Amino acid sequence: MDIITINVGGTIFEIPRTSLQQFADTRLGELSMDDIEYDAEKTHHFFNRNRENFNFILDYYRDEGELHFPKNMCGAKVKKELEFWKLPLDVLSDCCCKTYYEYDRGSDQLDEIKQLFADKGDDYDDNECRNNRWMTIKKHLWRFLDKPDSSVPAKIFSIFFLVVVLLSVIMYAMGTTSEFRFKLFTDEILWKMKNTSTTPELFKVLDMENPKIKMLYTTAVNPILVYFEWFFLAFFSLELILHFVSSPAKKRFFRNPLNCLDLFLFVSMWGMYSILFIDCGKILFTNKYVGIVFTVLASVMVLRLFRVFRLLIHYRGIGILYLALKSNLKDILHILFGFVSVCIIFGTAIYFAEFSEPTTFPNLFVSIWWAAITMTTVGYGDHYPKSFAGCVVAAFCALCGVMFLAMPVALLASNFAEYFQQHQDRHRFNRNKSGTKKQPDKNKSCTFSLVSHFNHVQ
Numbered sequence: 001m002d003i004i005t006i007n008v009g010g011t012i013f014e015i016p017r018t019s020l021q022q023f024a025d026t027r028l029g030e031l032s033m034d035d036i037e038y039d040a041e042k043t044h045h046f047f048n049r050n051r052e053n054f055n056f057i058l059d060y061y062r063d064e065g066e067l068h069f070p071k072n073m074c075g076a077k078v079k080k081e082l083e084f085w086k087l088p089l090d091v092l093s094d095c096c097c098k099t100y101y102e103y104d105r106g107s108d109q110l111d112e113i114k115q116l117f118a119d120k121g122d123d124y125d126d127n128e129c130r131n132n133r134w135m136t137i138k139k140h141l142w143r144f145l146d147k148p149d150s151s152v153p154a155k156i157f158s159i160f161f162l163v164v165v166l167l168s169v170i171m172y173a174m175g176t177t178s179e180f181r182f183k184l185f186t187d188e189i190l191w192k193m194k195n196t197s198t199t200p201e202l203f204k205v206l207d208m209e210n211p212k213i214k215m216l217y218t219t220a221v222n223p224i225l226v227y228f229e230w231f232f233l234a235f236f237s238l239e240l241i242l243h244f245v246s247s248p249a250k251k252r253f254f255r256n257p258l259n260c261l262d263l264f265l266f267v268s269m270w271g272m273y274s275i276l277f278i279d280c281g282k283i284l285f286t287n288k289y290v291g292i293v294f295t296v297l298a299s300v301m302v303l304r305l306f307r308v309f310r311l312l313i314h315y316r317g318i319g320i321l322y323l324a325l326k327s328n329l330k331d332i333l334h335i336l337f338g339f340v341s342v343c344i345i346f347g348t349a350i351y352f353a354e355f356s357e358p359t360t361f362p363n364l365f366v367s368i369w370w371a372a373i374t375m376t377t378v379g380y381g382d383h384y385p386k387s388f389a390g391c392v393v394a395a396f397c398a399l400c401g402v403m404f405l406a407m408p409v410a411l412l413a414s415n416f417a418e419y420f421q422q423h424q425d426r427h428r429f430n431r432n433k434s435g436t437k438k439q440p441d442k443n444k445s446c447t448f449s450l451v452s453h454f455n456h457v458q
Contacts, residue, residue, distance in 0.1 A: 327415055
């Protein structure tokens with residue numbers, strides 16, 4: 001019998017050559033006397049590796065292609081051993097795959113967390129700024145506007161920015177209520193305007209019987225709210241201009257979707273207020289196209305709330321939640337596809353189950369709408385079954401809806417908890433590595449409450 005002697009970390013191992021040659025594409029299967037590891041004097045191959053781990057590698061050849069490793073062995077070490085001995089991942093036994101892939105998944109999650117919170121390189125070089133006062137000013141302005149953790153004033157400004165965003169949304173909402181508006185026309189004047197030959201063109205296009213349309217075009221916002229709106233317009237315009245001017249990478253600035261949203265809102269706000277100040281807003285009533293554009297611009301103002309995410313993304317809890325949603329996107333799309341399919345099935349079933357009832361479910365589209373509302377446990381009550389067969393279908397539809405709602409919550413809960421734990425472990429490791437004293441995590445209370453909520457739901 002041809003025996004091969006292998007020295008691993010000072011320990012001698014012997015194994016028949018035929019056992020190694022059955023896996024010729026591996027490192028041990030390729031052993032020959034021409035290898036750099038071969039010691040001609042001692043007539044064996046020497047590998048400066050961990051001898052304890054080598055036992056599990058040899059067992060792969062003894063067991064004819066099945067690799068096991070102990071539960072307490074680090075996944076990273078397993079990966080390095082497999083790479084060194086040229087063993088593919090699919091040789092892992094089923095009982096050991098879970099341990100390895102838990103490490104692999106955790107490693108991917110840690111890389112994503114590092115990438116999310118790492119410096120993106122969109123900052124100024126201190127060496128370049130040292131002899132250039134203008135660049136130094138732009139550097140400090142950029143960090144003040146874009147990096148809340150760079151200084152105490154930057155953190156205060158970020159809080160002030162969030163407050164202004166929330167106030168702008170609240171003031172916008174208040175402007176849509178009749179209590180905060182005053183009439184431009186009385187009902188008598190409006191009636192006369194509609195029934196004369198000089199009726200404004202806009203009134204011919206818009207349905208003035210609609211109270212919301214009537215309020216928008218026959219009333220004006222309270223002057224106090226107007227002053228606030230002008231403040232918000234000036235604040236966000238100045239902030240966007242300074243943000244762009246101080247940006248170290250102008251081309252990359254508008255690759256950020258939130259910066260593009262800022263620009264879109266900037267144009268929309270100035271466009272809307274320009275219409276109001278052209279001929280004191282009379283152009284609204286004399287040109288129907290201007291009136292329609294004004295309505296569209298006014299409606300998109302609600303998007304200003306999304307400005308919050310530009311700063312919230314810097315906070316750990318929001319970032320971890322974003323990673324959890326991103327990693328579950330494919331699963332959520334699968335669930336959504338299944339949800340739509342089940343809605344169609346139950347919509348069709350309830351339509352034919354109620355076919356003999358003349359007052360329920362006039363067509364299949366209404367039936368599918370009912371199925372979606374029932375499965376999401378909303379239940380408006382605008383449509384409901386009256387026959388026994390329809391009630392049975394409705395019961396199963398509601399039951400399936402509960403199960404469908406539980407799946408995405410469970411997915412998000414487990415993934416968020418994993419990402420959060422990975423981030424906490426990394427944060428503790430970096431803190432201990434730097435030798436700093438243990439400080440309470442400023443975002444821990446927020447993220448911990450989210451984890452508790454998810455785990456409670458799950």
